[in-house]
Amino acid sequence: MHNRQTITIIDVARKAKVSAGTVSNVLTGKRPVAEPTRSRILTAIEELGYQPNLLARSLVNRSSNSLGVIASGLEYYGPSRTLVGIESQANVRGYSLLLDLLHDPAAADVSAVLDDLQARRVDGIIWAVHQIGRNRAWIVPERLRTLPPVVFLTMESQPQATIISTDNRFGATLAVQHLLDAGCRQIAIITGPLEWWEARERLAGWCACLAASGQEYDATLVYQGDWTAASGEQGLQQLLARRPDIDAIFACNDQMALGVLRACHFAGRRVPQDLAVAGYDNMPEAAYLVPSLTSVRQHLADVGRTAVEELHTAIAARSQGEASPTVTRLIAPELIVRESSSSS
Amino acid sequence: MHNRQTITIIDVARKAKVSAGTVSNVLTGKRPVAEPTRSRILTAIEELGYQPNLLARSLVNRSSNSLGVIASGLEYYGPSRTLVGIESQANVRGYSLLLDLLHDPAAADVSAVLDDLQARRVDGIIWAVHQIGRNRAWIVPERLRTLPPVVFLTMESQPQATIISTDNRFGATLAVQHLLDAGCRQIAIITGPLEWWEARERLAGWCACLAASGQEYDATLVYQGDWTAASGEQGLQQLLARRPDIDAIFACNDQMALGVLRACHFAGRRVPQDLAVAGYDNMPEAAYLVPSLTSVRQHLADVGRTAVEELHTAIAARSQGEASPTVTRLIAPELIVRESSSSS
């Protein structure tokens, strides 16, 4: 019945009484084609319902017009937001996206996914996995040389790599300085797991800010959580037990801040009167909690978009044979002050 | 310096003193190769660092081993969760994922993305955009026939399409029945935008459940929100103004439920003593709100995985030349009871 033979550029050529090369010329627009021929070809394409085969095109062009994205934790707010930014800019630049998710972001062996992307001849790769423990160990010049250009998200600055990230240290400073300005003096912190680079950076921002205000490092003010609300709840309980005098908490993400709010409720500490609370991430829920949550907003979609732009220029450079310089780009976050920290 | 000439199967063949066909045979494993030759080839591959070009392979195989995913709203909890499920099962089945995001999920013109996926010769397509208004209008047999197999997520049952979805009507029933069992009698609902199929389904579940308990439809108990917490907050205020006697609210997602909780706080209504609240989605924050939120948990990762499985069998069927039957699969959600609705 339906022989569904795929129709190729040759069928179009035959129908328009012209050679395949000419059809290709009108398709790519790289070479002029006389008006009558062009329109003859166009109607032939239309009538046959011809759809070019991008695989064949990519094969000869040696470029697939696609980017590989390796991400993890997509079920969380941050990563998915970043991906949206990546996708929108990829669209603008005409790239398709090949998505790979890492189930264990701490795993160091990633050669399989990299090989696959390479085999599919992606033009560039965005590495959107958080830096945890030694999961960056594969980033060595020998491996990078065999890969298409790579842009890394959310990792420590490194001379041999292009990196786009939000400025976690600065973000933490914003929050802590705000708490200081609000009159708080004993500001505790609930960090993320310290194998995470981001967690260390935010802790460093807290340290630096307190140091600048003349306080010296006090380990009893630090609790290491694991990003979950449960750990925030437990963290506050422990901190209160150790240091009943604390008057502010900087929770390194909003989930943990949520746990803190809950623990405060049961501990009978009013927020913000008895204890000011600031979070990090500015998740959509933050504005509607009771009390609404002061938080640090990262411009994650911008991170994603910038990553694509940076990658795009690197790709262009390499296709010219030039070696593109590696850059590190930090995007400044912004503090959103809400009820949980405003004394009024 | 580095001439970065890509190394092909022919280079390997030459080095192993063998023909390209034989190398292909050990690569694909479809035809036997004598042990000494095989190992000679293997070491040649190893030494040259050969990486097969999947584009070329796909060209001759007429199958790219990849699935196209068209999604939207990825920054929200549900869609990203579903995508994670899709990705994990795609991995199991050996498919790569080509991701396209729709910025306006209500837009009806989607031919551009479909064309692109088709041009890239994906083996199948997962349509993960919510059904809103007429954005399903393109689903007509003529168009479907030109496409590779498609699986639709979250839409109304339709004979000509394979559909995987959670059972929204049943989920709503779970929540409302639970509120009835808790002794509530005036159960209001805050719906999503009623152009959304899911919103209509959940409303229908509420209606059905109340009808079964002998109550007849009462429009003053219905408020149409837009999925945002802000609309939930406003919804509760309006409902209370209209009907001060309501003793329970079913908010059709957790964001709106969050707004309801906030509004209750300011209106001085205690939850659950004065007003029981149930949400939908069971977002991670639900368990840590004060009070923690009763909600309907959808098994979204399962939806994603099932979609891939269903697509996989459809692909297999079509490659055999058979027409695969269309199926509709509804996945039952589950109610998670928490403080916001338990009278104890």
Add this chain to the structure above:
DNA sequence: AATAGTACTTAAAACGTTTTAAGTAATGGG
């Protein structure tokens, strides 16, 4: 009227695989 230049077209050669059909060498049976 010959030459040069312009403006398109085209046949053929890539691109890097897999598959087909044919070939070869070794083994076994009669």
Add this chain to the structure above:
DNA sequence: CCCATTACTTAAAACGTTTTAAGTACTATT
């Protein structure tokens, strides 16, 4: 010792494009 059979190998032909180098037909110039 010949013929089948088995077990691999291989050269060549796809797959569907783009690009290169070579035409071809005009027009403009001398």
